[in-house]
Amino acid sequence: MKVRARHFRVATQVLFLVTFVVLFLGLAVTRVPGDVASFLLAMDPLTSVGTALADWTIPAWTWVGLVVLAATAFLGRFFCGWICPLGTLQHAVSWIAGPERRKRPKINRYRRWFAVKYLVLAVLLVWAALGANHVGWLDPIPLLHRGVASGLRPLWFGGITPGGWVAFGLLAAVLLLSVWMPRFYCRGVCPLGALLGLVARLAPVRIRRTGHGDCTGCTLCVMACQGADEPLGEHRVSECHVCLNCLGSCAEDALVYAPPGSGAAMPLQPLDVGRRRFLVAAVAAAAVAPVLRATSGGQARDADAIRPPGALDEAAFLARCVTCGACAASCPTNVIGSDLGATGVEGLFTPVLDMRRGWCEPSCTRCTEVCPTRALVPVTAAAKQAIGGPAEVRIGTAFVDRGRCLPWAMAVPCIVCEEMCPTSPKAIWLEPAEVRTRDGRTIEVQQPFVDPELCTGCGLCENRCPVGEHAAIRVSSVGESRDPANRMLAT
Amino acid sequence: MRESGSDPYQPADPSRRELLARWGPATLAGAALAALGLALVGRPGRHRPPSAEVSAVAPDWRLGPAAPARMAIAGGRGPRDNVARAVAAVGGMAAFVKPGERVVIKPNCAWDRTPAQAANTDPEVVAELARLCFEAGASSVVVADNSVHDPERVFARSGIADAARAAGAGIAHPKNTGTVRLDLGGAVLGPWEVLRPLAEADKVINVPVVKHHSLGRGTLGMKNWFGAIVGPRGGLHQRLDQVCAELGVAFRPTLTVIDATRVLTTGGPTGGSLDLVRHDDLVAVATDPVAADAWGASLLGLGPAELPYLAMAESRRLGTVDWRSVATTV
Numbered sequence: 001m002k003v004r005a006r007h008f009r010v011a012t013q014v015l016f017l018v019t020f021v022v023l024f025l026g027l028a029v030t031r032v033p034g035d036v037a038s039f040l041l042a043m044d045p046l047t048s049v050g051t052a053l054a055d056w057t058i059p060a061w062t063w064v065g066l067v068v069l070a071a072t073a074f075l076g077r078f079f080c081g082w083i084c085p086l087g088t089l090q091h092a093v094s095w096i097a098g099p100e101r102r103k104r105p106k107i108n109r110y111r112r113w114f115a116v117k118y119l120v121l122a123v124l125l126v127w128a129a130l131g132a133n134h135v136g137w138l139d140p141i142p143l144l145h146r147g148v149a150s151g152l153r154p155l156w157f158g159g160i161t162p163g164g165w166v167a168f169g170l171l172a173a174v175l176l177l178s179v180w181m182p183r184f185y186c187r188g189v190c191p192l193g194a195l196l197g198l199v200a201r202l203a204p205v206r207i208r209r210t211g212h213g214d215c216t217g218c219t220l221c222v223m224a225c226q227g228a229d230e231p232l233g234e235h236r237v238s239e240c241h242v243c244l245n246c247l248g249s250c251a252e253d254a255l256v257y258a259p260p261g262s263g264a265a266m267p268l269q270p271l272d273v274g275r276r277r278f279l280v281a282a283v284a285a286a287a288v289a290p291v292l293r294a295t296s297g298g299q300a301r302d303a304d305a306i307r308p309p310g311a312l313d314e315a316a317f318l319a320r321c322v323t324c325g326a327c328a329a330s331c332p333t334n335v336i337g338s339d340l341g342a343t344g345v346e347g348l349f350t351p352v353l354d355m356r357r358g359w360c361e362p363s364c365t366r367c368t369e370v371c372p373t374r375a376l377v378p379v380t381a382a383a384k385q386a387i388g389g390p391a392e393v394r395i396g397t398a399f400v401d402r403g404r405c406l407p408w409a410m411a412v413p414c415i416v417c418e419e420m421c422p423t424s425p426k427a428i429w430l431e432p433a434e435v436r437t438r439d440g441r442t443i444e445v446q447q448p449f450v451d452p453e454l455c456t457g458c459g460l461c462e463n464r465c466p467v468g469e470h471a472a473i474r475v476s477s478v479g480e481s482r483d484p485a486n487r488m489l490a491t
Numbered sequence: 492m493r494e495s496g497s498d499p500y501q502p503a504d505p506s507r508r509e510l511l512a513r514w515g516p517a518t519l520a521g522a523a524l525a526a527l528g529l530a531l532v533g534r535p536g537r538h539r540p541p542s543a544e545v546s547a548v549a550p551d552w553r554l555g556p557a558a559p560a561r562m563a564i565a566g567g568r569g570p571r572d573n574v575a576r577a578v579a580a581v582g583g584m585a586a587f588v589k590p591g592e593r594v595v596i597k598p599n600c601a602w603d604r605t606p607a608q609a610a611n612t613d614p615e616v617v618a619e620l621a622r623l624c625f626e627a628g629a630s631s632v633v634v635a636d637n638s639v640h641d642p643e644r645v646f647a648r649s650g651i652a653d654a655a656r657a658a659g660a661g662i663a664h665p666k667n668t669g670t671v672r673l674d675l676g677g678a679v680l681g682p683w684e685v686l687r688p689l690a691e692a693d694k695v696i697n698v699p700v701v702k703h704h705s706l707g708r709g710t711l712g713m714k715n716w717f718g719a720i721v722g723p724r725g726g727l728h729q730r731l732d733q734v735c736a737e738l739g740v741a742f743r744p745t746l747t748v749i750d751a752t753r754v755l756t757t758g759g760p761t762g763g764s765l766d767l768v769r770h771d772d773l774v775a776v777a778t779d780p781v782a783a784d785a786w787g788a789s790l791l792g793l794g795p796a797e798l799p800y801l802a803m804a805e806s807r808r809l810g811t812v813d814w815r816s817v818a819t820t821v
Contacts, residue, residue: 332641361641363603363648387763406729415706416725420639422603424763430705446705464639466725 034369050135081241094182121194136322147171149325150338163338197238208263221246303476310368320375323349327367333358355459386423396457397479404472407445417461427454562777590628592693609753614650621658632660677737703759736803781810
């Protein structure tokens with residue numbers, strides 16, 4: 001078998017797919033440096049561009065995404081064809097279950113509606129520029145990452161959330177659409193593909209006709225084409241995934257992937273989306289942005305929006321969070337879930353803590369280490385712990401629900417919340433009280449109180465409260481250190 | 492049989508084969524449905540609450556109820572030496588662990604705290620016990636607990652994981668080991684999930700640390716068995732004394748080793764601040780779990796009157812609260 005460029009591509013795709021799996025598993029292994037575990041997320045160009053537009057910063061390792069973008073200006077969309085694990089998975093789906101060979105020439109033709117992805121990109125970038133960074137909703141790397149983190153991972157660790165169902169549903173839909181049309185998502189929807197496609201128009205290295213081979217119009221190249229970029233007709237460099245299938249499939253060696261001089265370039269095709277459409281999309285996005293923002297990202301604060309430790313204040317957090325789910329996958333107690341509804345439209349898929357699933361382990365800082373965009377900034381274990389005084393980093397405050405608490409409402413002794421409280425001195429303290437039981441006996445119970453200065457909001461009390469589903473002590477976001485305005489105490 | 496005619500209104504009698512072909516499939520389908528119905532109608536269903544009838548109970552790991560109670564208290568020379576001397580004073584580990592036996596050590600390894608914070612059993616006490624067990628010929632030693640915080644983190648931070656590994660012992664917690672459903676046989680404690688190594692152990696050493704506790708006032712050996720069971724433990728605190736006594740009946744250890752190297756005098760069972768810790772440098776080894784707890788309680792200034800479960804345990808013939816009658820100081 002002759003070794004062709006295609007074989008290198010497949011090997012690279014498999015390598016990056018394996019890398020994705022290994023790094024994903026590495027998120028939960030504290031020995032693996034956090035920035036290594038989230039490296040695939042950091043090298044995603046759309047994550048870099050979205051964060052840069054929304055928060056005017058290139059946090060941590062996300063500059064690598066700009067290197068990928070720059071390389072695209074020379075080599076075309078190699079990221080789509082060689083690296084993107086979601087592309088690889090779609091590729092695999094269509095390889096196993098995609099359309100049969102005789103239908104491929106037709107299904108692999110370019111269609112005008114593929115230009116929709118450029119409008120998707122325009123909307124997302126306008127939103128990002130206005131501070132609402134939602135590129136992660138459709139950016140393939142966070143989309144895949146989130147689908148696995150909050151959709152698949154709960155199969156083993158439990159605790160799927162409504163946000164997790166939607167995240168998984170989106171991933172499943174993307175993959176299943178490749179049964180009908182190979183790489184449907186890459187071709188028609190993907191905003192990262194659109195960004196790379198725009199830059200790829202500059203690429204000197206691209207598919208060219210050699211001139212010495214004679215094209216017979218056999219359509220073998222079209223059958224093998226991943227991007228539906230018309231290698232047979234007027235080649236579209238902005239759609240081409242650089243999969244290089246066309247080169248190997250051509251019996252006449254009529255095509256090359258080469259810099260200028262090695263063959264005749266095909267004329268640059270216009271994008272099938274005019275300036276008017278772009279303008280309409282941009283204006284519409286700008287008009288919608290304030291409506292998205294009129295939720296938790298504005299002044300309203302939500303009791304259920306308990307963010308992981310180290311989270312920036314809500315507006316900055318939302319400008320940075322690409323909803324990749326890395327924090328959720330790194331959490332040893334599985335307390336972090338993917339939100340749907342609790343934190344508004346803007347907060348779709350963002351991480352929120354549900355203390356019935358887990359609790360924020362006092363000495364653990366893993367989620368802050370793996371966040372690729374530093375929506376969670378690294379904190380120290382000591383800053384979270386309130387040993388010998390109030391903690392620097394607090395995620396909320398626990399409140400006793402006296403209508404449900406056993407010693408307060410039922411004349412039943414219980415001290416579990418106080419026993420569990422990990423701060424020192426304990427933020428939860430007990431006051432002895434004499435209560436009358438129904439049959440007239442007087443018994444002594446100990447009733448819990450919370451010291452809001454010492455409480456870190458870790459939620460271990462809520463997690464272990466014997467009052468089942470809706471605990472008698474619950475954490476809400478007030479008192480969180482990230483937002484000085486979301487407080488109840490004057491000090 | 493009549494001649495077969497061509498008149499559709501006077502059909503010929505079908506042949507036997509035709510009859511079978513006509514009626515057979517429907518009959519078979521009907522029979523299958525009937526069989527399915529007969530098999531399933533009125534059954535309790537696949538998804539049932541776990542059976543309340545569990546026959547297995549935790550084995551009795553004591554040497555034998557007839558053996559005289561022995562207890563020794565050692566102090567002043569550091570945890571390893573204290574353990575070694577106290578064990579020697581009650582007859583040596585070889586008197587309790589026979590060659591080839593599987594031993595489980597049950598420390599208090601519940602909290603994400605360092606040894607200095609005294610919320611967990613001292614790692615050196617655990618290490619020395621493991622060493623003595625291997626010296627006596629134990630085939631395996633497993634250090635097991637159902638931690639409150641994330642167990643991997645707790646075993647690491649408490650120093651117990653390293654200490655156990657250095658001694659050649661394994662560690663077991665709900666993240667790396669399974670559970671077995673045992674009948675704990677109490678009025679409050681019925682069938683519970685129990686850490687699997689305990690159910691399979693030949694000998695068990697219970698190693699609590701002496702700590703203050705806001706409900707029980709002190710937490711010692713019998714409360715330490717909370718770490719043997721897996722499930723919604725929070726509700727058990729409503730009848731803590733009863734539950735402690737029932738745990739004492741369900742889990743009958745070969746030895747109880749009370750770690751008072753450091754004593755958490757208040758702010759327990761979690762502690763945190765080093766100001767809460769008193770350095771006693773004491774260890775007690777006892778075959779009598781009630782005497783052991785009574786001694787530990789005395790370090791917190793608590794008598795049997797303040798810890799009602801001790802009297803309950805005594806009335807269940809688990810031992811004596813009068814630890815002075817059995818203890819020797821070495």
